[in-house]
Amino acid sequence: MxxxxxxxxxxxxxxxxxxxxxxxxxxxxxxxxxxxxxxxxxxxxxxxxxxxxxxxxxxxxxxxxxxxxxxxxxxxxxxxxxxxxxxxxxxxxxxxxxxxxxxGPSGDHIRIMGDKIEAKRTAKRLGIPVVPGSDGAVTEEKEAKRIAAEIGYPVIIKASAGGGGRGMKVAHTEADLEIALQTARSEAGAAFGDDAVYIEKYLEKPRHIEVQVFGDGFGGGVHFGERDCSLQRRHQKVWEEANSPALNAEERSRIGGICAKAIADLGYSGAGTIEFLYENGEFYFIEMNTRLQVEHPVTEAITGIDLVHEQIRVASGGGLSVKQEDIKFNGHAIECRINAEDPRTFTPSPGTITHFHTPGGLGIRVDSGVYSGYKIPPYYDSLIGKLIVHGRNRVECMMRLRRALDEFVVDGIKTTLPLFRDLVGNADIANGDYDIHWLEKYLAKGE
CATH class of the missing domain: 3.40.50.20 (Rossmann fold)
Known part of the structure; x- marks a missing residue:
């Protein structure tokens, strides 16, 4: 150690x-x-x-x-x-x-999964289902039109080296494709120093499902179930759940098994997250993150396993502390990302926190590095804390979340707490009936 x-x-x-x-x-x-x-x-x-x-x-x-x-x-x-x-x-x-x-993983594995085109090729080779699309970078409009015609409109153009929604454009018709291709390449070059883009089939109402995986450093791999990260704004996650309300036990076991085997075959070491779009019972690989995720606490809540402990153990050569059959899923967990932002405009709100009170009680966890009197600097990401709630089932979890949000107090700055208080009372959210476009449509109605 x-x-x-x-x-x-x-x-x-x-x-x-x-x-x-x-x-x-x-x-x-x-x-x-x-x-x-x-x-x-x-x-x-x-x-x-x-x-x-x-x-x-x-x-x-x-x-x-x-x-x-x-x-x-x-x-x-x-x-x-x-x-x-x-x-x-x-x-x-x-x-x-x-x-x-x-x-973390080796530099080679980071490089492979950091290049979206190479990552997709690798995923396909490892038996992970992928979204139909180009096999590599697309540079010519003629080639783009041919690929789009083959897989069918709408299509989405993505930056090979990108993330966070930058260098990402949707084309619903051939007429849209030329400007979408030019714009995506321009944004990708400006944001990442690499204007390579690729084309994929655009799914209309998918959910964002990600599988938490670990490689043990010795050719073995396990999965810790999935998280549903479909509530997003501008491709940034806002609310995450484990397990997903959209999956059943059979689907969970199937995609988890595929991902665990892939990680083992890759010879991967440490934590990783394989991300999918999910629609009509099918999973489509979009990327792999070769690190710990912001939303890892919801997985810890339903498995009772400390993922950072596992990271350290694996990196030190000790392998994993659990086998796949040891990993059990208990109850339901939800995480809300509390940002120092205006809850309607999402404008950053740096400043001094005059009062900070976190909720407590059974099943409540708050991960935050701020305190009363702390001055939030304007230089970094606006995330100031994460509220993680666990219950025996999703209904209990939602009830507990509502109570926890009412107890959470952050004075002196604006935060996104009011948004979550609205969401927890929404019928679609209560029913688990949402996709990756739901939140932006909801926000647009309120403006």
Whole structure:
């Protein structure tokens, strides 16, 4: 097991990893920008190192400074959390060259799954169902029209190196295709420095289903069930559930088994999430995230297994603590992402939190790194906390969530709490009847 882990992140995920390390008896080092000097994870860590000014490129994305912090403090491993350098193959390679363990998969696996075209090819080879579309990058309008005619309109054009909805355009007819192709390539080039795009069949009313997988580092793999992340705004997840209200036990077992086998065949090590669009009983691979997800707590709630503990155990060479037959699903869990944003316009709302009170009681968990008097900096992601609720079934979970949201108090800034109070009372949400377009349509009606 590791002696000292450096946590290369900030906010609630840095605190989440720090707590797991303390439970395992591992010393912790956190890095921080000057803007985060008073952050909760900095206060609680055994050691902290300031690695630069507020801009991420000068601090949390500064690989050389992070490696130097490892060498100064004697850290023998780095946990990257999510975001920032968590899916940076170069970072993983550099750490390996310095005999520092990256708590995640190999640089090669990060590279494969970081390229959406190569990821789709790999998924297909591993037996994972994929969305019909181009086999590689599409550069010519003539080729795009031929592929679109073969798979049928509507189609969606996506950035090969992208994510978060950037470089993504839908064409409903051949007339739409030319401008959609040009726009997607332009956005992809500007956002990612790579204008390669590919084409897929556009599903009209799919759900977003993702399967939590783990490779043990020795050619074995397991799955921890699925999460439903269909409530999204601009392709960003807002509300996540486990298990999905749309799947039955047979479907859950089938797709989970496919994903676990694929991870084993790939020789993958650590946590990963295989994401699908799901429509009319069929799963279609869209991407794989080679890291811990923001929404991992809902999986922990229904399995009772600490996924960060598993990450650390696997990275240290100890393999997984459980076999597939040991993983049981208990009840239902929902996570709401609480952001420092206006609940209607979603404009960021940095500032000082004058009062912060979290809900409590059976089945309630709040992952947050903020506190009363904390000043939210304007430089980073607006996520300030996650409310995770667990119940014996979805009905109990929803009732508990409603109560928890009523107890949650954040004063001094605007947050998205009012949005979730509206959603928890909506009939479609109560019935689990929604798709990836539902939330944006709901928000548009309220404007």
């Amino acid at each position: 590791f002696q000292k882990i450096l946590i290369a992140n900030r906010g609630e995920i840095a605190l989440r990893v720090l707590r797991a390390c303390k439970e395992l008896g591992i010393q912790t080092v956190v890095v921080h920008s000057t803007a985060d000097a008073d952050a909760m994870h900095v206060r609680l860590a055994d050691e902290s190192v300031c690695i630069g000014p507020p801009p991420s490129r000068d601090s949390y994305l500064n690989i050389h400074q992070i490696v130097a912090a490892c060498e100064i403090t004697g850290a023998d491993a780095v946990h990257p959390g999510y975001g920032f350098l968590s899916e940076n193959a170069k970072f993983a390679d550099i750490l390996a060259a310095h005999n520092i363990t990256f708590i």
